[in-house]
Amino acid sequence: MKIHLAQLEIQTTQDKQLLDITPEVERVVKESKVQQGMVYVLTLHTSSGILVTEGLDCLAKDVLKHLEAAAPDQGDYFHNRYLDIDGRVAFNAGAHLQSILTGYNAFFPVDQGKIIKGSRQRIFFAEFDGPLCRTYCVQVMGEGK
């Protein structure tokens, strides 16, 4: 079995943002030379997420708006306190909760070297506390040439 791992950096430019990473994921699958298997996409941060939806700006706005409504940035959170592991006051519980609601990963089958996904499905990196330079993983596993 082949196992191919890529750790990719992505520079987010907004406080909250969905960035379409489908082309990068497809590129890693192609590089892996895996023909039959799975591809996993995972963010390495707890204030960001990976989600799959349609690639429409209007929908991206709705996703971000309603995630913020479900887990507001300004709230009465126990997380609002000094954290010596960071050397600063933490006050981004809303971003963490939005990350939890979104989920930190997505996976798809790979067949004949290509991702099997719906024609409308796109893979997004979801930023909830940007702008930041972030890292996500793409791991491809399966049988290959």
Added chain:
Amino acid sequence: MLDFHTHPLLVRELFEREPDLARIARDVFFIRNHPQPLRTFLLELDVAGLERAVVLPIDARTSRGCQICSNELIAELCRMSDRFVGFASVDPHRKSAAKDLEQAVKKLKLRGLKLSPPTQEFLPNDRKAYPIYEAAQALKIPVLFHAGMSWEPKAKCSFGQPLLLEDVAFDFPEMNLVIAHLGWPWVLESVMLALKYPNVYLDTSCLYFDNPQDFLAFALTRQVPLSAVEKSLRHKLVFGSNYPRVEIKNMAAAVRSLGLSQECLELIFAGNGRKLLGEAG
């Protein structure tokens, strides 16, 4: 629009030039977040709607055996982007401090002085520091003092008592000084100095619990009534975030949420800082 209080301590490009800066940022300044490319700093300014940031070093060679960013590195950062306004720092325990400041301003083109009495372990009204103030006054540069609480484990907050700055403000009336962090928890003392002395200013970089919006509302609407900011301190308060301890976007949003008039906000975000830098027309 200007952020008057930032520390370039998580900038990857600076770590590449000065590898020990990562340890200093983590163990001495006590900021533990992951380093970011310089672009993130500039994007932070963009998201906050600001054009420029004052970047601050701290020369703590005697007290901590290191510079928390050297003047040379600050000057190099300013060469990477014209959106940065570089300040110098000098070690008050060194006899060459006043001369070091003069060189930093004249040769490195740095435009202000940062001193952190709790980190540098000196009393700001100690006459030993007066040659530094004489130099700053002669150079017509502002001096930004850390005041109030410090998160650094080895730093004693008593060095940050704002009242220790009264002698300095009194004895150097032509030198503008900024009391950082509103001098929290000694906010009233800091406000008193800013009200009384024409050369004393305050910056907004104040967050010790809760979140920027709630904390600043506590300090500037309950510890001090907001009307005092609007009417009496509008020319004496400059926006500062203390990035990266607080994201610029979050502190800017907190200041904008206080309920101040647009005219007052423009002074806090732009006019007062420009005046301190000698840019006001």
